[in-house]
Amino acid sequence: TQLLEQSPQFLSIQEGENLTVYCNSSSVFSSLQWYRQEPGEGPVLLVTVVTGGEVKKLKRLTFQFGDARKDSSLHITAAQPGDTGLYLCAATSGTYKYIFGTGTRLKVLA
Amino acid sequence: NAGVMQNPRHLVRRRGQEARLRCSPMKGHSHVYWYRQLPEEGLKFMVYLQKENIIDESGMPKERFSAEFPKEGPSILRIQQVVRGDSAAYFCASSPDRGSEAFFGQGTRLTVV
Numbered sequence: 001t002q003l004l005e006q007s008p009q010f011l012s013i014q015e016g017e018n019l020t021v022y023c024n025s026s027s028v029f030s031s032l033q034w035y036r037q038e039p040g041e042g043p044v045l046l047v048t049v050v051t052g053g054e055v056k057k058l059k060r061l062t063f064q065f066g067d068a069r070k071d072s073s074l075h076i077t078a079a080q081p082g083d084t085g086l087y088l089c090a091a092t093s094g095t096y097k098y099i100f101g102t103g104t105r106l107k108v109l110a
Numbered sequence: 111n112a113g114v115m116q117n118p119r120h121l122v123r124r125r126g127q128e129a130r131l132r133c134s135p136m137k138g139h140s141h142v143y144w145y146r147q148l149p150e151e152g153l154k155f156m157v158y159l160q161k162e163n164i165i166d167e168s169g170m171p172k173e174r175f176s177a178e179f180p181k182e183g184p185s186i187l188r189i190q191q192v193v194r195g196d197s198a199a200y201f202c203a204s205s206p207d208r209g210s211e212a213f214f215g216q217g218t219r220l221t222v223v
Contacts (some may be wrong), residue, residue: 004152033211042114042201042214043153088152096141096208097166100152 003027004089004101012107016078021104023089024071030094032072034063037086037103079108114139114204114215115184122221123192131187131218135204142185143212144177147199156200159185192222 005024013019023032031050035043047056049065049072056063060083062075072091076083086105090098115134123129135142140161145153156169159179167177174192179185189196199219203212 035214040216040219042116042216045211045213048211090153096143096158096205097155098143098212100145100154102152 004091004099006087006089006101006104008104009102010105010107012109013079015080015108015110018075018077019079019106020073020075021087021106022071022073023091023101025091026070027091027093028069029091030069032065032069032089032091033098034072034074035088035090037088038084043088076106079106081108081110084108114202114213116200116202116215116218118218119216120219120221122223124223125193126191129189129192129196129220131189131200131202131220132184133187133202133204133215134184135202136213139204139206139213141205141208141210141212142179143203143205144185144187145201145203147201147217149198153201156187189220192220194222196220197222 007022033048034046037043047063052067052069054065060077064073084107086103088103089101092098114136117132142159144156146156147153157177158166162181174190176188199217201214201217203214205212
């Protein structure tokens with residue numbers, strides 16, 4: 001069974017700090033996505049990475065796909081309270097079925 | 111362009127009743143996926159449907175759960191004789207074709223009392 005482990009599970013930081021969350025697996029994936037989910041809402045797609053070593057930036061968010069396509073990281077620079085939410089990674093081995101990670105619950109304090 | 115629409119947003123059912131959850135995919139999307147999210151957990155794949163076809167229902171419980179995506183109208187996830195353990199958020203996602211990026215609806219929160 002393919003598993004995606006996310007770490008840390010919970011993270012509480014002050015506004016302005018930087019942070020990195022990780023998504024790891026022993027399986028190789030053809031593509032990986034990062035979502036943010038706010039309470040009471042559905043996951044919102046942030047980015048899709050498909051190439052080993054790929055780096056994508058979305059304003060203060062930097063996403064990296066590992067060279068071996070088994071892991072990914074999300075780095076947030078100068079976190080803001082609006083970044084608070086549940087961050088989920090999801091990956092597929094080339095089919096339609098996405099496996100979701102366990103999530104990192106981020107809280108940014110003003 | 112409207113996103114994925116799910117209704118109702120909240121549904122309360124007594125044990126033993128039936129729950130029907132609806133999902134209208136984004137315009138132009140003919141592929142629908144249903145996921146379940148238990149409190150404090152990630153999303154678990156349930157079923158993948160195209161118009162009039164169930165492609166993969168490997169994540170669906172064997173009993174009481176069924177899904178359809180008719181030629182006309184929304185996709186329906188049906189749970190018969192609900193039990194407390196069915197309480198969860200049920201999310202629908204749609205994509206224009208197989209394996210493309212999927213976009214999620216806001217979910218239906220089912221509470222079984």
